[in-house]
Amino acid sequence: MNRESETTTxxxxxxxxxxxxxxxxxxxxxxxxxxxxxxxxxxxxxKILVSGGGKCNIVHDGPIEDVLRAFxxxxxxxxxxxxxRHPNETIVRMFTDRGLKTMTREDGRIxxxxxxxxxxxxxxxxxxxxxxxxxRLESPCTxxxxxxxxxxxxxxxxxxxTGAAPKLSGGYGAxxxxxxxGGIVHEGDRASGTIxxxxxxxxxxxxxxxxxxTTGDGWKWAA
Numbered sequence: 001m002n003r004e005s006e007t008t009t010x011x012x013x014x015x016x017x018x019x020x021x022x023x024x025x026x027x028x029x030x031x032x033x034x035x036x037x038x039x040x041x042x043x044x045x046x047k048i049l050v051s052g053g054g055k056c057n058i059v060h061d062g063p064i065e066d067v068l069r070a071f072x073x074x075x076x077x078x079x080x081x082x083x084x085r086h087p088n089e090t091i092v093r094m095f096t097d098r099g100l101k102t103m104t105r106e107d108g109r110i111x112x113x114x115x116x117x118x119x120x121x122x123x124x125x126x127x128x129x130x131x132x133x134x135x136r137l138e139s140p141c142t143x144x145x146x147x148x149x150x151x152x153x154x155x156x157x158x159x160x161x162t163g164a165a166p167k168l169s170g171g172y173g174a175x176x177x178x179x180x181x182g183g184i185v186h187e188g189d190r191a192s193g194t195i196x197x198x199x200x201x202x203x204x205x206x207x208x209x210x211x212x213x214t215t216g217d218g219w220k221w222a223a
Contacts, residue, residue: 095112
C-alpha cells in the first residue's frame with residue numbers, strides 16, 4: 001500500500017531496518033516513544049538473512065572482554081558501554097523467550113537450533129509488532145536536512161522496483177540526530193512526504209554487503 005505524500009509527527013524516526021535499527025526502534029517504542037522505522041528495501045533484516053551462511057550467528061559466547069579484544073582499541077571503547085548494558089545472555093534470552101532454541105558452537109558462535117536466519121528475523125519482527133513500531137518498507141532516505149547547524153530532517157523518496165536505482169523524492173523532518181553505528185506494524189506501507197520527529201537515529205550500516213542494501217549512505221549523510 002502506498003501512502004499519499006503527507007506531513008506527520010513522531011517522537012523517534014529510525015532510518016534503516018537492519019539489526020541496529022530494529023533494536024533501536026523497538027527500544028524507543030517500549031519506552032513510550034511514537035516510533036517510525038523506515039527501510040529502503042522490501043523487507044527488514046536483509047543482511048541478517050545472509051549472515052552465518054543463512055543460519056545467522058546471533059551473538060558470540062564468552063566473557064565480554066574476550067569479545068571486545070577482537071576489535072581495534074577505539075572500536076572496543078565505542079562498543080563497551082553497549083555490550084555491558086546488553087550482555088550476550090540478555091540478547092540470547094530475547095530469542096529463547098520467543099521459542100527460538102539456540103546452540104553454542106566450538107568457536108563460541110551462537111546459532112539457532114534447527115532454524116534459519118529467517119526465524120531470527122521473524123522474532124525481531126514480533127518485537128516491533130508488539131511494541132507498536134510504525135514500519136515503512138521500500139522508503140529510501142536520501143539525505144539529512146540541516147538548519148541552523150543542526151539536523152532538522154531527512155529526505156525520503158518513493159521506491160520503484162524496476163531493477164534500477166530507485167527514484168527519490170520527498171522528505172522526512174526531524175529536530176535532532178542521534179548517530180548509531182550499529183501502533184501497528186503496517187506491512188508494505190511506503191513513506192513519502194515529511195515526518196517531524198524529536199530525534200532521528202541513523203542505523204544504515206556500512207558498505208560491506210551493498211547487494212543487501214547496505215551501501216554506506218549514512219556515513220555520507222553524517223559526515
